[in-house]
Amino acid sequence: MRGGSSWRGARGAPLGLALLLGACAATPPARPAVAPVSPALQATTWTYGSAEAAMLAETSFRALVDKAESRLGALHFGSGFESAIVRDLEGDKVRLRECDLSFHRPAVVFDIDETLAWNMGAQADQARRAAGFDPRRWDQWEREGGELLVAVPGAVAAVEALRRLGITPVFNSNRSAAHAAETARALARLGFGAAVHGETLWLAGDADGSSRKHGRRVAIAERYCVLAQVGDQMGDFVDAIDFAPDGRRHSPAERTRMAAGVFARLWGERWFLIPNPIYGRWNDPPLSLDDVVPESARWTPKEE
Ligand SMILES: [Mg+2]
Numbered sequence: 001m002r003g004g005s006s007w008r009g010a011r012g013a014p015l016g017l018a019l020l021l022g023a024c025a026a027t028p029p030a031r032p033a034v035a036p037v038s039p040a041l042q043a044t045t046w047t048y049g050s051a052e053a054a055m056l057a058e059t060s061f062r063a064l065v066d067k068a069e070s071r072l073g074a075l076h077f078g079s080g081f082e083s084a085i086v087r088d089l090e091g092d093k094v095r096l097r098e099c100d101l102s103f104h105r106p107a108v109v110f111d112i113d114e115t116l117a118w119n120m121g122a123q124a125d126q127a128r129r130a131a132g133f134d135p136r137r138w139d140q141w142e143r144e145g146g147e148l149l150v151a152v153p154g155a156v157a158a159v160e161a162l163r164r165l166g167i168t169p170v171f172n173s174n175r176s177a178a179h180a181a182e183t184a185r186a187l188a189r190l191g192f193g194a195a196v197h198g199e200t201l202w203l204a205g206d207a208d209g210s211s212r213k214h215g216r217r218v219a220i221a222e223r224y225c226v227l228a229q230v231g232d233q234m235g236d237f238v239d240a241i242d243f244a245p246d247g248r249r250h251s252p253a254e255r256t257r258m259a260a261g262v263f264a265r266l267w268g269e270r271w272f273l274i275p276n277p278i279y280g281r282w283n284d285p286p287l288s289l290d291d292v293v294p295e296s297a298r299w300t301p302k303e304e
Contacts, residue, residue, distance in 0.1 A: 038127040043277040054153040061154035084270035099225035107224035111231035112173040114276040121148040146186030156191040177203040232276035
């Protein structure tokens with residue numbers, strides 16, 4: 001559009017200016033400006049606009065309720081029961097924290113963003129600007145965007161079903177603790193019921209001052225018998241997929257190997273994943289095709 005406007009301006013220019021423009025005739029016309037396109041545009045439209053994404057989320061939430069109900073039936077007072085929270089890794093063996101119904105109420109732990117609630121407004125704003133994540137803008141969104149959050153398909157029905165079974169939903173999010181009231185209000189408005197900061201709502205820095213969720217998971221496991229966890233990032237379930245014991249960040253291949261290896265038995269049984277191709281550690285730093293397509297799988301058409 002901007003290229004078209006400049007041509008109209010040249011035709012209507014005074015003679016002197018027209019001569020000057022004529023002297024520049026050999027210069028190729030400037031290309032019309034192209035609006036920047038967000039690398040996350042397609043992932044954003046798929047997540048919020050496709051039946052496929054909606055049904056994947058529905059599938060996970062339905063499986064969650066089925067599995068949580070059957071786990072609840074297997075709980076006994078006074079007996080050691082494996083929760084959905086990892087205690088430690090011994091070689092390639094995962095040990096889960098145990099709980100006792102005599103002391104702990106049953107619960108399911110949920111992440112919030114892109115797990116229970118879609119941040120359409122913030123993600124569309126970012127995609128339109130073709131910009132990266134802006135912490136200040138996100139902080140503003142947490143304060144102002146609660147009324148615009150949209151429940152992920154299947155999420156409200158699942159939380160309601162769990163509450164009817166006597167299972168407490170506990171929310172573990174990296175939203176700011178300074179905005180606890182706004183987040184609790186947004187959850188209630190969406191239909192997820194009450195969330196009490198420090199009891200059923202845990203936010204960034206709670207428990208151990210960290211943005212990683214392990215300390216909060218431990219604090220929750222000391223209060224509840226956690227039947228299942230639900231999230232859209234590996235860090236919603238365990239830190240060990242993203243980070244080695246010495247703090248080194250795992251590569252994308254290492255993350256996949258761990259998720260599908262030592263933790264394999266938990267997916268679909270104790271851990272339930274909601275699709276989010278828009279953002280996450282899987283793409284930080286952004287992956288290239290060479291990172292994900294091995295040499296042995298690359299294809300170039302043969303010459304005809
Ligand atoms: Mg999330």
